[in-house]
Amino acid sequence: MTGPILMKGNEALAEAAVQAGCRYYFGYPITPQTEIGAYLAKRMPEVGGVFLQAESEVAAIHMLYGASCAGKRAMTSSSSPGVSLKSEGLSYLAGSDLPALVVNVQRAGPGLGGIQPSQSDYMQATRGGGHGDFRNIVLAPASAQEMATLTMRGFDLADKYRMTAMILADGTVGQMMEPVLLEPAQPLNIEKPWALTGTQGKREKNIVTSLYLSPAELEGKNLSRFARYALAEQNETDFEAFCMDDAEICLVAYGISARVSRSAVSAAREKGIRAGMIRPITLWPFPTEALRQAAKQVKQFLSVELSMGQMLTDIELAVRCARPVTLVSHVGGVILTPEEVLHAIDHAVEVSA
Numbered sequence: 001m002t003g004p005i006l007m008k009g010n011e012a013l014a015e016a017a018v019q020a021g022c023r024y025y026f027g028y029p030i031t032p033q034t035e036i037g038a039y040l041a042k043r044m045p046e047v048g049g050v051f052l053q054a055e056s057e058v059a060a061i062h063m064l065y066g067a068s069c070a071g072k073r074a075m076t077s078s079s080s081p082g083v084s085l086k087s088e089g090l091s092y093l094a095g096s097d098l099p100a101l102v103v104n105v106q107r108a109g110p111g112l113g114g115i116q117p118s119q120s121d122y123m124q125a126t127r128g129g130g131h132g133d134f135r136n137i138v139l140a141p142a143s144a145q146e147m148a149t150l151t152m153r154g155f156d157l158a159d160k161y162r163m164t165a166m167i168l169a170d171g172t173v174g175q176m177m178e179p180v181l182l183e184p185a186q187p188l189n190i191e192k193p194w195a196l197t198g199t200q201g202k203r204e205k206n207i208v209t210s211l212y213l214s215p216a217e218l219e220g221k222n223l224s225r226f227a228r229y230a231l232a233e234q235n236e237t238d239f240e241a242f243c244m245d246d247a248e249i250c251l252v253a254y255g256i257s258a259r260v261s262r263s264a265v266s267a268a269r270e271k272g273i274r275a276g277m278i279r280p281i282t283l284w285p286f287p288t289e290a291l292r293q294a295a296k297q298v299k300q301f302l303s304v305e306l307s308m309g310q311m312l313t314d315i316e317l318a319v320r321c322a323r324p325v326t327l328v329s330h331v332g333g334v335i336l337t338p339e340e341v342l343h344a345i346d347h348a349v350e351v352s353a
Contacts, residue, residue, distance in 0.1 A: 095210025116333025
């Protein structure tokens with residue numbers, strides 16, 4: 001593709017997956033992410049790939065497990081209740097140290113909830129999403145363009161650290177149409193000697209499993225896994241700072257909430273209020289150090305999110321409660337407006353005075 005084209009965020013993500021070398025997609029339709037599967041149903045056969053609409057979300061993620069065992073780049077996608085059904089598979093992927101990409105285009109919950117956008121799966125995603133001690137790399141796009149670029153990055157990170165990468169988008173970013181530039185991807189060329197590719201009589205057989213009956217062996221596996229997680233925390237944490245050089249009020253927001261917050265920060269600056277924003281791009285690893293440094297400068301933090309305060313806890317942990325953190329939110333599928341966030345900034349200034 002030679003120039004930007006107008007695409008939905010979901011479609012940009014799907015094409016980016018193809019560009020990143022994904023040739024196996026397993027999924028099940030659910031609003032607001034169904035366009036991903038619909039796009040790949042047409043696209044995968046064109047590149048010699050496999051598209052399979054599974055009988056359920058449970059089946060889809062275990063098909064993903066099988067493709068990853070063979071060393072292939074593979075992906076599944078769903079929305080909030082569907083990702084809950086995938087939680088067992090997320091744990092099996094982690095327990096087997098398998099790279100994969102899982103996409104969650106969030107809708108409002110809990111339960112079936114509604115089909116409108118939400119950010120209420122933050123805790124589920126950043127804490128693993130299934131049983132046992134494990135993490136996922138969690139990437140949070142705030143535009144259709146980032147739906148593409150972070151998908152490509154997600155595949156690379158999954159292969160690099162032998163773990164699941166998750167795109168945690170919200171329904172607004174998935175459904176909005178924006179110009180997207182799809183640069184030719186250069187996937188990391190990572191050897192996978194552990195993959196189940198057949199021995200051809202040239203090597204010992206490989207075994208991929210998450211079952212370790214020896215407590216000492218299982219402890220060793222977990223310690224080794226968390227050593228890799230520590231490397232990811234050290235090397236892959238990513239965020240965007242907006243107007244933070246002299247900020248006294250710091251907004252923390254991701255996804256569509258960050259788009260709204262950016263407008264509110266600009267409006268506050270026009271009123272002479274020194275507001276700024278830190279936008280986590282990686283929700284895990286969380287930009288703890290950036291917030292800790294900001295706490296030396298700002299008087300107050302605002303956690304702007306479409307949940308009941310799931311990210312607020314991580315902000316408080318990051319700043320060690322050195323500064324107050326206030327929640328600014330809507331839930332149930334209601335989207336915050338720039339005016340509402342600006343009102344919260346005005347109130348924070350009054351409280352801080």
